[in-house]
Amino acid sequence: MNISVIGCGYVGLVSGACLASLGHHVMGVDVDQARVESLARGESPIYEPGLSELILAQHAQGRLCFTTDIGRAFRESETIFIAVGTPPAPSGGADLRMLFSVVDDLVRMVDGPKTLVIKSTVPPGTGEQVAARTAAARYPIEVVNNPEFLREGTAVQDFLHPDRMIFGANSPRGLEALREIFQPLIDRGYAIFSMSRQSAELTKFAANAMLAMRVSFINELSLLASAIGADIESVRVGIGTDRRIGPSFLKAGVGYGGSCFPKDVAALEYQMRQVGIEPCLVAGVEKVNQRQKLIFAQRVLAALQGVQHPQVALWGLAFKPDTDDMRESPSIPIARTLAAGGVALRVYDPQAMDNARKILGDAVQWSRDVEDCTRGVDAIALVTDWPIFITQNWARMAAIMRGKHVFDGRNCLASGKVAAAGLYYHAVGRPELAPGAGRPGSMGVIPSG
Ligand code: NAD
Ligand code: UGA
Numbered sequence: 437m438n439i440s441v442i443g444c445g446y447v448g449l450v451s452g453a454c455l456a457s458l459g460h461h462v463m464g465v466d467v468d469q470a471r472v473e474s475l476a477r478g479e480s481p482i483y484e485p486g487l488s489e490l491i492l493a494q495h496a497q498g499r500l501c502f503t504t505d506i507g508r509a510f511r512e513s514e515t516i517f518i519a520v521g522t523p524p525a526p527s528g529g530a531d532l533r534m535l536f537s538v539v540d541d542l543v544r545m546v547d548g549p550k551t552l553v554i555k556s557t558v559p560p561g562t563g564e565q566v567a568a569r570t571a572a573a574r575y576p577i578e579v580v581n582n583p584e585f586l587r588e589g590t591a592v593q594d595f596l597h598p599d600r601m602i603f604g605a606n607s608p609r610g611l612e613a614l615r616e617i618f619q620p621l622i623d624r625g626y627a628i629f630s631m632s633r634q635s636a637e638l639t640k641f642a643a644n645a646m647l648a649m650r651v652s653f654i655n656e657l658s659l660l661a662s663a664i665g666a667d668i669e670s671v672r673v674g675i676g677t678d679r680r681i682g683p684s685f686l687k688a689g690v691g692y693g694g695s696c697f698p699k700d701v702a703a704l705e706y707q708m709r710q711v712g713i714e715p716c717l718v719a720g721v722e723k724v725n726q727r728q729k730l731i732f733a734q735r736v737l738a739a740l741q742g743v744q745h746p747q748v749a750l751w752g753l754a755f756k757p758d759t760d761d762m763r764e765s766p767s768i769p770i771a772r773t774l775a776a777g778g779v780a781l782r783v784y785d786p787q788a789m790d791n792a793r794k795i796l797g798d799a800v801q802w803s804r805d806v807e808d809c810t811r812g813v814d815a816i817a818l819v820t821d822w823p824i825f826i827t828q829n830w831a832r833m834a835a836i837m838r839g840k841h842v843f844d845g846r847n848c849l850a851s852g853k854v855a856a857a858g859l860y861y862h863a864v865g866r867p868e869l870a871p872g873a874g875r876p877g878s879m880g881v882i883p884s885g
Contacts, residue, residue, distance in 0.1 A: 437617060440465055440509035441517040442538050443556070444475060444502065446482060446591065446695075446761070447584050448519030451555060453487060454595040455517075456494035458620040464502040465509045475502040483760040483787045486592040506538070510545050515617060519555040519584075524699045528706035530559050539566050543573040551578045551613040557640050557700060559707050563604065563633035580610040581633045583640030588694065589758030600627045604636020644700040645718055650685040651692045652724035658688040658865025659731070668865030669847055688864045690770065690819055690845035691728035693755030695763035698722060729766045732845050733773035735862065736817050739841050740779065747780045747838070749813040751806070752820025753796075754788035762791040766845075767819045774817070775799050784809035786822055807836060814839030821846035830857035840871060 437460045441452040444466040456462040466472050471481050478495055480488040494500035503509060510516065518538050525531040535556055542552065552570065554563060563581050570577035581604030586594035601618055605611040611630050615622065622628060631639070654672060661668040668688045676683035692698070701722050708715040740746040755765035762768070765788075771781055781800040785792060789802060803809035806824060810816060810833055818825055826848050834840070834857040842854050844863045851869055854861040861869040 437461070437515060438513040439463070439515045439517060439617070440513040441519055441555075442466075442506065442509070443518065443520035443534075444468075444471055444481075445519065445521065446484065446588055447555060447586065448517070449475075449480065449482065449491070450484065450487060450586055450591040450595050451517060451519055451584065453490040453494055453500060454592060455617070456497070456499040457490060457596070458618075460499065460617070462494075462500050463509045463512060464500070465504065465506050466502070467504065469504055472502045472504050483758075484588065484591050485758055490592055506541055507545050510542055510550070511547055514549070515551045515553060515613065516542065517553045517555045517582075521695075522556045522558055522699075523695075524702055528702045529710075530557075530562075530699070530703045532558065532562060532565075535562070535566075536569070539569050542577065543570055546573045546575050546577060549576045549578075551580065551610070553614070553617070554579065554581045555584055557583060557644075557696065558637055559703055560634050560637040560641065562637060563606075567606075578605075578607065578610045578613060579633070580605045580614055581636040582614060583636055583643075585640075585643065588761055589756060596621070598626050600629055602636045602639050603628055603630040604633040604639075605630065606633050641700055641704045644696055645704050645721065647685045648692055648697040648701050648725070649717070649721045651687075651689075651697075652721045652728075654686045654688045655691060655728045655864075656724045661865040665867055666865075667867060669863075671865075688847055689728075689821075690732045690766040690864070691725040693764040693766045694761065698725070698764045726769075729769045730773060732766075732817075732843070732864070733770045733777070736774060736815055736841075736843050737777040737779065739843075739860075739862070740814055740839075743814050743839065745780065746778065746815075747782065747813040748774055749803075749810045749816045750774075750781055750783040750800070751809065751816055751818040751825045752822055753783060753785035753792040754820050754822075757820055757822045758787075760787040760791050762788050762795055765792075765820075767792070768795060770817065770819055770845075771796055771800060782809045782813060785820065786824055788820075807832075811836045812838050815841035815843060817843045817845060818849065819845045821848040825849070830854050830859065834858050 439460050440463045441448045442465045444464045452462045452464040478492045520534040522530045567579045603614040658668040672686045675681050676686050705715045705718045753767045782803050783800045784803040830853050841860050847863045851861045855869040855873045858871040
């Protein structure tokens with residue numbers, strides 16, 4: 437099938453390359469000329485494991501190409517995926533201007549019957565608005581919703597091995613079109629659930645809000661754990677092994693970030709208010725998240741009280757490991773709160789330095805590597821759980837630091853090793869360890885999902 441994917445960001449690129457790998461002929465379209473030029477050279481503009489290789493391979497097979505010419509893409513494909521951004525509007529709702537602009541282009545240029553697949557995350561009811569616009573077109577345009585559940589860092593894997601696929605269609609023809617596109621994955625045994633467009637749209641919001649709620653739930657409990665001397669890691673194992681609860685998205689830390697959880701929770705909250713429902717639970721999810729980031733920074737500041745010209749090494753900037761994405765990263769408010777508290781910050785991230793520079797500018801000192809970042813500092817504040825931080829040599833770190841404090845904002849470090857190196861270990865919702873102390877009764881580790 438000839439498919440065009442409008443928007444070559446995280447979702448559009450991964451979807452386009454993966455659809456090509458399923459045998460379709462895919463044309464990726466973006467308004468960003470530089471992005472399209474780099475893609476045409478086979479270079480991925482984003483860091484996503486396995487993506488560059490897939491783009492190169494599909495390009496070489498002649499199944500994947502890129503253009504800025506949206507008219508050509510419309511003409512040469514019977515199915516059009518929209519994967520443009522749906523960022524937060526000042527109201528808290530989703531800003532759908534980029535999406536509607538593509539829809540209006542299609543209505544103007546359409547030259548035959550088409551299927552329009554909304555891949556972007558959109559508030560429930562958006563499909564109805566899109567269908568109302570496309571009703572005026574010269575040829576029929578079947579509007580369907582196919583929400584995407586990929587995670588950055590494992591995006592290619594998630595797309596090609598989905599837990600399930602959601603097909604949102606309000607007509608048998610729309611459903612059939614989606615089946616045809618994803619037949620290779622259906623043949624491999626991956627489950628599909630077909631439902632109305634509105635239900636599909638709400639399913640996507642519900643999934644992100646539920647995952648964000650779990651993270652905020654454990655983060656709120658981590659505050660109580662700290663207050664009473666319990667260990668949130670033990671609690672996580674204790675509840676996560678209950679099959680009704682499961683282990684995923686229960687890792688306490690500095691709060692969630694990324695381009696989706698914060699914006700989708702806000703958009704859900706906004707839409708509930710719009711229809712007259714008080715979002716009691718949903719409103720608390722982001723509130724807890726904001727507080728979690730600030731509490732972490734304030735704990736670092738408190739430990740450094742009285743230190744002359746305090747310096748902190750911020751380990752990690754991206755909102756999670758295996759991505760260079762800085763959107764809504766907890767590192768941003770944490771860095772700003774520390775800087776406002778008079779701390780000189782040295783920062784390091786294996787992938788996100790370029791993107792972070794555009795946000796933090798000269799408010800921080802940019803380091804070459806972990807050692808450069810850590811030399812002479814009074815404290816380490818780990819914000820992103822990159823493997824390179826987890827496997828550090830703690831005796832070496834203790835030797836090059838000026839102070840002795842390690843703040844593990846992701847509960848990912850071997851606490852005993854940190855303390856054995858003569859450092860204070862501070863985590864999230866866990867008892868602190870003094871230099872030389874061991875941790876009694878440590879539990880097994882379960883995956884955090
Ligand atoms: P992104 O900002 O990385 O990419 C969007 C791309 O669309 C940009 O390259 C932009 O230049 C391009 N674009 C904007 N207007 C255009 C137009 N008129 N024509 C052609 N290209 C245009 O966004 P993203 O992270 O890929 O997210 C896209 C959508 O997918 C959002 O709705 C998001 O909520 C949803 N989503 C994202 C993820 C994720 O992990 N990032 C996962 C699931 C769903
Ligand atoms: C998330 C969802 O997991 C995807 O299914 C969805 O498609 C995507 O949003 C989207 O709609 O954009 P992503 O934002 O890439 O994916 O990253 P996650 O792995 O979900 O992590 C989100 C944030 O939660 C990160 O900051 C992470 O550090 C944090 N997190 C996650 C925790 O603090 N604790 C956990 O236990 C899990």
